Amino acid sequence: VEGIDLSPEGMPHMSIREGKICGVPTRLMRVSFTGELGFEINVPADYGRSVWEAVYERGAPLGMVPYGTESMHVMRAEKGFIIVGQDTDGTVTPEDAGVGWAIGRKKADFVGIRGLKRSDLTREGRRQLVGLKTADPKKVLEEGAQIVADPNQPIPMKMIGFVTSSYWSQVLGHSIALALVEDGRALMGQTLHVPMQNETIAVEVTGTVFYDIEGGRVNG
Structure with missing residues (x-):
């Protein structure tokens, strides 16, 4: 260089x-x-x-080695970095995704400012991006799986969110997942449930950053 x-x-x-x-x-x-x-x-x-x-x-x-996109996807999820279109959809706002800091609030006007003020985009109960950690660290959730608060409620169950990304983290020694959950950030530390084909898996709601939470590695 x-x-x-x-x-x-x-x-x-x-x-x-x-x-x-x-x-x-x-x-x-x-x-x-x-x-x-x-x-x-x-x-x-x-x-x-x-x-x-x-x-x-x-x-x-x-010791430099190349790595592929599968490894990159796991590493970015460990850091809580989103993929637009996978961890978000057309209904998700920056606030929902946890990146509200990127909005230029000191600006008098910007593209999208009126949309962000719409009542439906500021109401309580919106789906927010959170992390999920399975009670059994070896269980890996299915992407797209629905999330419920009470697995014993009568059918049809109330679905409160869904898994957007899910991987096994070798460096952490357990599975990790990102999910969009209704009022998710208010549920930190609580247990939710993910019904899958053969079992229902208990998960703890966490923050979206699983590894190097202080950001020392990227800023080193």
């Missing part, structure tokens, strides 16, 4: 710098979809493969 200070002070998380990598002009972004300290390398398309091969060749002796 030429012309770019890669130190945390010189290039903090969410910053962009221009320079060269392997002699090729590049736009380097310090971003992460895994919760780890990471960079995105932007080079002209014709140089993409050669830069990748050069980076891999130099990184291999240091």
Whole structure:
């Protein structure tokens, strides 16, 4: 890397710098979809493969290995990073998804401001994104599975939410899940139930971040 200070002070998380990598002009972004300290390398398309091969060749002796999208999905869920369209749908607001901090509330106007003030989008009882931890750590929930408060209620049961993402976390040693649940953030620590094909699984409502809660790794 030429012309770019890669130190945390010189290039903090969410910053962009221009320079060269392997002699090729590049736009380097310090971003992460895994919760780890990471960079995105932007080079002209014709140089993409050669830069990748050069980076891999130099990184291999240091233990660098490539990983695929399945691993990336698990890591992003461990950090509570959402996938739009999987952990959200067209009814979910930034507040519902726990990213209300991204709304420019000091701005006098912005695209979508009127929609956010609609009574249905500010009412109580909206589905909110939360984490789920199974009572049996080895049980992995099915994505799309419905959630109930009382598994013994008469049929038809009242469904209060559904699982949006679910994985086995090797680093944590137990399964993790994200879900949209009615007033979910008010239910932290409570036990809910997920009926599946052959059994009903008890889950604890948690925050959406399961790993490195303080964010030290991505900011290191």
